[in-house]
Each structure stands twice: as C-alpha cells, then as structure tokens.
Amino acid sequence: MAHTRPPGPRRSTLDNAGSPLTPWSWKYPDELRERAVREVQTSGRPVAHVxxxxxxxxxxxxxxxxxxxxxxxxxxxLLxxxxxxxxxxxxxxxxxxxRANEILKAASVFFAKELDQPRTRPTR
Incomplete structure (x- = not known):
C-alpha cells in the first residue's frame, strides 16, 4: 500500500530563515512553542500540566x-x-x-603511478 499525504495545504520544507525543516519541527508551529515555553516560565506550573x-x-x-x-x-x-x-x-x-581529501589522495596515487612508468620513445 502506498503512503499518501493527508489532505490539506502542503507544508514548506523550509523554515522562515530558509533552513530545511526536520520532520519533528513540522509538528508544532513556532508560535505555539513560544507560547508554551512562556507559559511554563511565567506560571510556575509543571511542564506536564501546561x-x-x-x-x-x-x-x-x-x-x-x-x-x-x-x-x-x-x-x-547545554548548547x-x-x-x-x-x-x-x-x-x-x-x-x-x-571527501575532498580522499579525492586528492586518490588523484595523487594515480599521478604517482603515471610518473613511475618508464617512458619509451615512439618508433618512427
């Protein structure tokens, strides 16, 4: 069975700053996050209740x-x-x-092998 997207408007995969959103950041809007944190910090109520x-x-x-x-x-x-x-x-x-270093290592090995091969003069 194929996975289908639920009906409704499609969410952007970028946040307001243009950074990619992760699946877990799609679940709750930023406004709700800010409101919830503010509620916990100002009310003194337990996190679970809020x-x-x-x-x-x-x-x-x-x-x-x-x-x-x-x-x-x-x-x-914490960071x-x-x-x-x-x-x-x-x-x-x-x-x-x-990755770039690995490419450069491979290239240097390739060119070192080329330089080590004896050069022969072409016959006329």
Missing amino acids: AKDLGIHKEALRGWVRQAEADKGDRPD TTAERAELGQLRKEIAELR
Missing part, C-alpha cells in the same frame, strides 16, 4: 523549555541554538573536507 492544556507532548515541551533556558544562559551544561547550528555547519564542513 503540555496537557495545550495539547503538546510533555517531553517535547520539556525539551523546548530546556533549550530556551540554554539560550538565555541559565543552562551552561545554545546558535552553538548547535554552528556545530552542525562545522560537521558538514569537516565531512566535505574529508
């Missing part, structure tokens, strides 16, 4: 609250959103440099 009231999975909300705390500097044990983005970009660059 999550239930807003129809959000409690562990998703718990993660958002932790990330908001990290971004504010209240959680030095900020900017640090996570930078780390992801650096990992991509490292992977690309490793």
Whole structure:
C-alpha cells in the first residue's frame, strides 16, 4: 500500500530563515512553542500540566523549555541554538573536507603511478 499525504495545504520544507525543516519541527508551529515555553516560565506550573492544556507532548515541551533556558544562559551544561547550528555547519564542513581529501589522495596515487612508468620513445 502506498503512503499518501493527508489532505490539506502542503507544508514548506523550509523554515522562515530558509533552513530545511526536520520532520519533528513540522509538528508544532513556532508560535505555539513560544507560547508554551512562556507559559511554563511565567506560571510556575509543571511542564506536564501546561503540555496537557495545550495539547503538546510533555517531553517535547520539556525539551523546548530546556533549550530556551540554554539560550538565555541559565543552562551552561547545554548548547545554545546558535552553538548547535554552528556545530552542525562545522560537521558538514569537516565531512566535505574529508571527501575532498580522499579525492586528492586518490588523484595523487594515480599521478604517482603515471610518473613511475618508464617512458619509451615512439618508433618512427
């Protein structure tokens, strides 16, 4: 049986900044995330209660609250959103440099073999 997309408007695969969205970031709109985090931080109510009231999975909300705390500097044990983005970009660059390095190694082996072959003069 083929998988079909549910009816309704198609979601963009890019966020407002043009970055690709991941499947788990499609589930809840940014406005709801911000509202839920603000509610937890200002009301003093438990995450589970706020999550239930807003129809959000409690562990998703718990993660958002932790990330908001990290971004504010209240959680030095966690990376900020900017640090996570930078780390992801650096990992991509490292992977690309490793691929380029492998290509250059293969090319140098190829050319070294070409140089090692004895040259013969063409006969006339």
